[in-house]
Amino acid sequence: MGPQDISLLSLGLCLLLLAIPLGLSRYLRLGIARSILLSVTRMGVQLFLMGIYLTWLFQLDNPLVNIAWMLVMVTAAAFTVIKNSDLNRKLFLLPVFASLLLSVTGMITYFNIAVLNLQELFSAKYFLVIGGMLMGNSLRGNIIGLSGFYRELKQNRDRYLYSLAAGATVFEAALPYIRHGLSAALRPTIGTMATMGLVFLPGMMTGQILGGSSPLTAIRYQIAIMITIFTLAGITVTLSILFSIRSSFDEFGMLKKDLFIS
Amino acid sequence: MSRAGPHTDGPAGTGRTAVCGYESVSVTFEGKQVIRDFSLEVPAGGKVLISGKSGSGKTTLLRLLLGFVQPDSGLVRFGPHPVTRRTVWDIRRRVAYVAQGLDLGSGPVDEILSRLFSFRANAHLHVRREETDSLLTFLELDPSVLKEQYESLSGGEKQRIAVLAGLLLKRGVFLLDEATSALDEQLKEKVVDMFMSNPDWTVLAVSHDPAWRRHGAVRHITMEKR
Numbered sequence: 156m157g158p159q160d161i162s163l164l165s166l167g168l169c170l171l172l173l174a175i176p177l178g179l180s181r182y183l184r185l186g187i188a189r190s191i192l193l194s195v196t197r198m199g200v201q202l203f204l205m206g207i208y209l210t211w212l213f214q215l216d217n218p219l220v221n222i223a224w225m226l227v228m229v230t231a232a233a234f235t236v237i238k239n240s241d242l243n244r245k246l247f248l249l250p251v252f253a254s255l256l257l258s259v260t261g262m263i264t265y266f267n268i269a270v271l272n273l274q275e276l277f278s279a280k281y282f283l284v285i286g287g288m289l290m291g292n293s294l295r296g297n298i299i300g301l302s303g304f305y306r307e308l309k310q311n312r313d314r315y316l317y318s319l320a321a322g323a324t325v326f327e328a329a330l331p332y333i334r335h336g337l338s339a340a341l342r343p344t345i346g347t348m349a350t351m352g353l354v355f356l357p358g359m360m361t362g363q364i365l366g367g368s369s370p371l372t373a374i375r376y377q378i379a380i381m382i383t384i385f386t387l388a389g390i391t392v393t394l395s396i397l398f399s400i401r402s403s404f405d406e407f408g409m410l411k412k413d414l415f416i417s
Numbered sequence: 418m419s420r421a422g423p424h425t426d427g428p429a430g431t432g433r434t435a436v437c438g439y440e441s442v443s444v445t446f447e448g449k450q451v452i453r454d455f456s457l458e459v460p461a462g463g464k465v466l467i468s469g470k471s472g473s474g475k476t477t478l479l480r481l482l483l484g485f486v487q488p489d490s491g492l493v494r495f496g497p498h499p500v501t502r503r504t505v506w507d508i509r510r511r512v513a514y515v516a517q518g519l520d521l522g523s524g525p526v527d528e529i530l531s532r533l534f535s536f537r538a539n540a541h542l543h544v545r546r547e548e549t550d551s552l553l554t555f556l557e558l559d560p561s562v563l564k565e566q567y568e569s570l571s572g573g574e575k576q577r578i579a580v581l582a583g584l585l586l587k588r589g590v591f592l593l594d595e596a597t598s599a600l601d602e603q604l605k606e607k608v609v610d611m612f613m614s615n616p617d618w619t620v621l622a623v624s625h626d627p628a629w630r631r632h633g634a635v636r637h638i639t640m641e642k643r
Contacts, residue, residue, distance in 0.1 A: 313520040320483050320514035321586060322538030324506075331522070406502035407484040 158365040218277035240302035250398035258391040292384045300340030300392035308332040340392040436619040442491035469640030475623040479592045510538040513583035515596040519575040527563040572599040593622040
């Protein structure tokens, strides 16, 4: 049993709804009409393309192609993290890419083998779909954690230098700021987990129930996914910070000057 | 105890031992020259006072030894070695630095101190409670200060905690940047005298405080503003 399909006509009817926010923007002079239209267009084009390539990937279902697609997703994710944390791409792209690649592939492998008990590790349906969802959800944590760490360290430069002068290694001197970044990155997900299931349905559960799964299957998936997302955020933020420390400090342990682009 | 020296100074074989030295050092920050052609030898056990107007590069001299600043030209030495990316990590284990900003960290004082001893370089030091207490008494601080939040202390109290931390680290070389500026006269004399009268300690002090200048053992250098 599949969900009720949405015809193009129905989608057009849904688009009509946009008249309300556009009207509000015009009437109250919010000045956001342009960005509403631009964002909706982008969403449409991007999702349309995703529909095409997902159909293609599902039909082909070739492990090598799937792995290649995963690399494309990790690259895009690394660019997104760096762009949104105002960090210097030259110094951070490689460490963030390595951290995401290692932690995401490790996590999907564990999830697919231990939790889902799959025989085919790289099947598009699970490898790409679950991988994409895990990665998408770890981006925010990465952005908060990485920029939180470097901003806090920069703000408390004298404290950091005092620790170095007292004989600390870069890691020892930076530890309070690693703690800061990591807990800032994890806190939102801890909050989300605590309120999950109160009244509102999480997006993934909605999708599964509409797709015909029983609510009991849907909640098990939801719990498994949340725990995996949370753990992944912890691993990937830690690795991003640790990997980037190598490129963002000079050999005297001083923070490089061009870390931030702004 | 002087872990930093003595080291024989240079190939000339003069027999003199130097803990640290500057040879024709110049430093420029953002196009402005803060130190020009500065030379100084600090022998083991030597006491040197550097004074001068603000902006004359006094603090930079100490930061050069810690590897926080690199000279544009000239050579900064610690023991027999130049300060380089390789040697600097060892140098930082041999000096005690009291920074002018006094930004040691946040939280209770005893946690800030125990963090210093959690560094692998300091793990061999076992600070006894009596030792801390007797230093606190000497610095005219009540032991209850250890439980207080460091940020809430007064400037004079922070300064004494920074001096205490430097002493507990048991280093032989002290780099003191305005380490007594917020203390009252009588305590100032006491602290200056403690640093100056220990023959094993090498002291490089930056200060425009007369209490340091008055001390007989000190060699006084005045930096000129550029």
